[in-house]
Amino acid sequence: MKDLKRHQQQHEAQPVIKRQQLYQTIAAIPYGKVASYGQLANLAGQTGAARWVGWCLRHLPHDSRLPWHRVITSSGKLAFPPTTEKFLRQCEKLEQEGIRLKNHKVLMKVYQWQP
DNA sequence: CTGTTGACTTAGG
DNA sequence: ACCTAAGCCAACA
Numbered sequence A: 001m002k003d004l005k006r007h008q009q010q011h012e013a014q015p016v017i018k019r020q021q022l023y024q025t026i027a028a029i030p031y032g033k034v035a036s037y038g039q040l041a042n043l044a045g046q047t048g049a050a051r052w053v054g055w056c057l058r059h060l061p062h063d064s065r066l067p068w069h070r071v072i073t074s075s076g077k078l079a080f081p082p083t084t085e086k087f088l089r090q091c092e093k094l095e096q097e098g099i100r101l102k103n104h105k106v107l108m109k110v111y112q113w114q115p
Numbered sequence B: 001c002t003g004t005t006g007a008c009t010t011a012g013g
Numbered sequence C: 001a002c003c004t005a006a007g008c009c010a011a012c013a
Helices: A015-027 A037-043 A050-058 A085-096
Strands: none
Touching: A015 A037, A015 A050, A037 A050
């Protein structure tokens, strides 16, 4: 077989595929549990791409049914600045699942998803 | 290819 | 516990 060389620009998997794997991982977070951006990147096969996870969620369709509210930072804080609308919406959804917040923070020891 | 962006992470002080 | 700097990486223009 003849190897067709990529002339420039290393095309690997289509971006859509990678994002779908990430979405699949996020969808697997159980009700009442949370996962961090870095944790999800690793589980989705993109080790170290925590910021990419944030990028994907920021560009998530507004009508998405993904449990985006179960994604928080590694320290247990929400990614949004307090007092913002999104911050409050996420707080509601988390508490609705029985996840109590201690001073704007989630107790990772208790609530972090352990696959 | 280069440069920029982002709902991040980690190590040090 | 809080702040900063540097590292990280896919997606995009």
